[in-house]
Every structure is written in structure tokens, then in C-alpha cells.
Amino acid sequence: MKSNSALLIVGHGSTVNPDSSTPTFAHADEIVRQGVFNEVHCVFWKEEPSLRQALHLIDSDEIYVVPNFISEGYFTRTVIPRELELTGPITHRLGRTIKYCDPAGSHQRMTDLLLRRAAEVAPGVPPSETTLFIVGHGTNLNDNSAVAAKREVQLIAERGLYAEVLNAYMEEEPLISKWDELASQKNVVVVPFFISDGLHSYQDIPVLLGIESEITAAASQRGIFRNNPYRLRGKTLYYASSIGTEPLFANVILDQVAAFDQLHREDAE
Amino acid sequence: MGQIVIQQSAPGFELRHFEDAGRNDLALYSNPVEARAISTYSDAGEFRPLKTAPTLRHGWRLQLPDLESLRTALDFFYPAMLGSLLSHERNELLPVDLRETLGRQSGMYAVTKKITDPQADALIETVCNSAHGCLKTILWQIAPDRPVTSLPAEKFNPAVSQIPAALPVLPMLCAEACNLLVAAAREVVKKVPVAE
Numbered sequence A: 001m002k003s004n005s006a007l008l009i010v011g012h013g014s015t016v017n018p019d020s021s022t023p024t025f026a027h028a029d030e031i032v033r034q035g036v037f038n039e040v041h042c043v044f045w046k047e048e049p050s051l052r053q054a055l056h057l058i059d060s061d062e063i064y065v066v067p068n069f070i071s072e073g074y075f076t077r078t079v080i081p082r083e084l085e086l087t088g089p090i091t092h093r094l095g096r097t098i099k100y101c102d103p104a105g106s107h108q109r110m111t112d113l114l115l116r117r118a119a120e121v122a123p124g125v126p127p128s129e130t131t132l133f134i135v136g137h138g139t140n141l142n143d144n145s146a147v148a149a150k151r152e153v154q155l156i157a158e159r160g161l162y163a164e165v166l167n168a169y170m171e172e173e174p175l176i177s178k179w180d181e182l183a184s185q186k187n188v189v190v191v192p193f194f195i196s197d198g199l200h201s202y203q204d205i206p207v208l209l210g211i212e213s214e215i216t217a218a219a220s221q222r223g224i225f226r227n228n229p230y231r232l233r234g235k236t237l238y239y240a241s242s243i244g245t246e247p248l249f250a251n252v253i254l255d256q257v258a259a260f261d262q263l264h265r266e267d268a269e
Numbered sequence B: 001m002g003q004i005v006i007q008q009s010a011p012g013f014e015l016r017h018f019e020d021a022g023r024n025d026l027a028l029y030s031n032p033v034e035a036r037a038i039s040t041y042s043d044a045g046e047f048r049p050l051k052t053a054p055t056l057r058h059g060w061r062l063q064l065p066d067l068e069s070l071r072t073a074l075d076f077f078y079p080a081m082l083g084s085l086l087s088h089e090r091n092e093l094l095p096v097d098l099r100e101t102l103g104r105q106s107g108m109y110a111v112t113k114k115i116t117d118p119q120a121d122a123l124i125e126t127v128c129n130s131a132h133g134c135l136k137t138i139l140w141q142i143a144p145d146r147p148v149t150s151l152p153a154e155k156f157n158p159a160v161s162q163i164p165a166a167l168p169v170l171p172m173l174c175a176e177a178c179n180l181l182v183a184a185a186r187e188v189v190k191k192v193p194v195a196e
């Protein structure tokens, strides 16, 4: 219990797509429901409330900050610390203590979450006859999400559940558009390694997979995930929504708070 | 506050759009979290990333039992505005001039430093004006010795309402240029549409 502390979840947000912040708010609602913190707030880079407004939102003197990002990168290392004026993992400012946790997506529990999502989207399909793709963006220079996605693929492969576990990217080799050539199995499960659903998961990846023939209006959206499985290119394809929309992601955010406390316990003593 | 009228209604409060004052055909809500859904889209169905834009949807009323739920709802309608006002009253809301905000930017926004003062003035008029842009009262200047000259004095006076209605106001304070203005500054400097 952290009944004297606030949790601040930091999302990227978007000026054009409300679905970008939806999972961040959903995870916050779930954590509020669990009653762990005195207050739970979300702030965003591109939406309101903004990072700069964060401290005016919060009454508590102890604040845990968890970036709702898929990996370490430009935002977690540069933008968030700068905008919140952090000096390190623990910042003392105006009588408050701000504890800066690792991004949600870098927690070790992510591997379980990916496996869970893959199993959910293809119920009854034996993993031993399935190729699992974890799809990342692939060109963000300052972003380590591709590295993180690779690490997850390795960890999943080590568990030996799936016949095959592969990385693929939207704009970089190995390209997800060649999924049918890359996959050796007749069943294929695709999980986007993104924090929210948006144009990439509604439009770009479906087009690359061949589910959609062209970029359709953003309105068709969630239908994409309801029409599984797709029988395409001689295989059976199951397409999942982004890993960050998984409801259990809220617990990963809490896990990052616990991990922070564990790591910094000695400092406090 | 903003386009919302807050009325005492035993045992708590009722909120609605100020232009819906006399209507009795409003959809009734009672959970403060509904404020998030109500404020996501405008009447025209457009997404509202800037919650203080003068485009709050009509046709609803929100009944809340106590102060705590009122604060929760207001933080969804107008994020951080109540807290900013309280900070302001404690002299803890420190305005940051535009030059300082732009000077801090990195990555794709680093170029915004190159905007000239007259360009900034024109941009602020377009993005921040209370009629179509944003209902906040601006507390910052372009630089310590360079005020914003393109908007009327009322835009900088917390005592004046930013909506055309004679109601007592809880001002919504802008202590620092928002990301929308910074992104628009990039567009001016690069003369290209803002990429998402």
C-alpha cells in the first residue's frame, strides 16, 4: 500500500488520435480501482494534462513516475526528465520526492504478457504448430524499442512453447509484409510491440499483412481484431491488438514501482 | 470554469455547458470519470487534444455528490487547472517565457528556437485566441522584455472571463506555452505540416 503517495503515469499522447492515450487512462483507472495509491494521474507529451502541469495535479509529497513506454529511449531519457526537471532516479523538489521508475515495457513480466496475448488471440491453436511474430516499428533512431522487441523474442523462444518466434518490423528487414515467407508454420500469430493502438496497428500493419488492401479510414479500426483468423497466402493468420492495451499492463506499471523500491531500498536506509 | 457552469445542487454540485443553462433535455451523468468521455470530442466529433479549447460538447449535465468528485471531474474537463490556480494563489505557479520553453526543446522541436518575435506574436494570436483557440489566461511573455502584442489585454488578466458570459470565473492559467504551440512554431519555422 502506498496510501500517502501519488502515481504519475506518463504517456506520449497524440494530437490526432484519442486511442493513443486510451490504454494509459485505462491502466490508471484499474490502479485507482485497486486502491494502492492515494492519487493516480496521467500526463502526456502531446495532450493535456502535460508533463509540465504534473506537479500542480498532485497533492501528495511522494510521487512515483512510471513512463508508459515500450522501452527506454529518447522520451524516457531526455524528454521526461527534462520536462519534469528530474535530477536522477530520486529528485527532491519543493518539498516533494519524485521517484523515477523504468518504463513499463522494460519490465521482465512483459514476456508473460506477450505470451498471454498471443494465446488469447488464437484460442485452441497449438503453439507447437505456430509461428509467433513480435512486430516493432524499426526506424526510430533514438528508440530502443527494436532492441527490446528482439530481447522479448529471445526470451519467448527460450521457453520453447512456440515452434518459431520471430522479430519483424514495419520499415526494416525482416519486413512484416513478408510474414508468409518468413514463417515456417501454417498458423501465424502477430502481436504488435506498441504501447497503444493507432494508425500503425489499425491501418499500416493490416495493409502490410495483406488483411486490408489499402489504407482505409481510421473509422474501421477495431473490426480488424474481431475478424480473426484470416486465411491468407495459404496460412491461418491471427492478428492481436497492441501489447500495451492488455489489461494486465496495469500490473506491470505497479511492478515497476515495486522494482524501483527494491532497487533503491538501501539508499533510503 | 472555462465553458462549464458549476452549481450547488444538494447534496453536491451540478455541471453543464454554460450555453445549456436553460435546457431540460440534457443527458444526465453521475460518475466524475464520465467527464473524460464528454470532453474527448467536440460537437462536430473532432478530437480535442487541448482540453481548454472553446469546443466543449453540449447536451449533458453531470451531477456530483461532493467536492472530491468535483475535483476529479474538473481535472478531466480542464486538466491541472484547479491545481494551477491553487499554486498561483500560493505564488508557486512560475510562468516561463516562450523563449525559455523553446530554448529547452530538443529533437524535432529544436528548430523552434529560430522563430522570430513577430512570427511568434502572429502564431500566438492564431493558436491561443479565446474565440477559437484556447480559453486559458496567458501568464508568460515572449521574452522578459518582449510581451505578446497580438492579443487583447484581457487575455493576460486572470480577473477577466475568456467566454462571452458574465459569470464569476475560476481562471484557467497558462504558465507556459503548451506542446500544441511549440509544434505549431515548428511548422512556422520549417514551413511544413506538423508530422505526428
Ligand code: SF4
Pocket: B052, B127, B128, B133, B134, B135, B136, B137, B138, B174, B176, B177, B178, B179, B180, B181
Ligand atoms: S500556449 Fe497556453 S494559451 Fe496558448 S494554446 Fe497552449 S495552453 Fe492555450
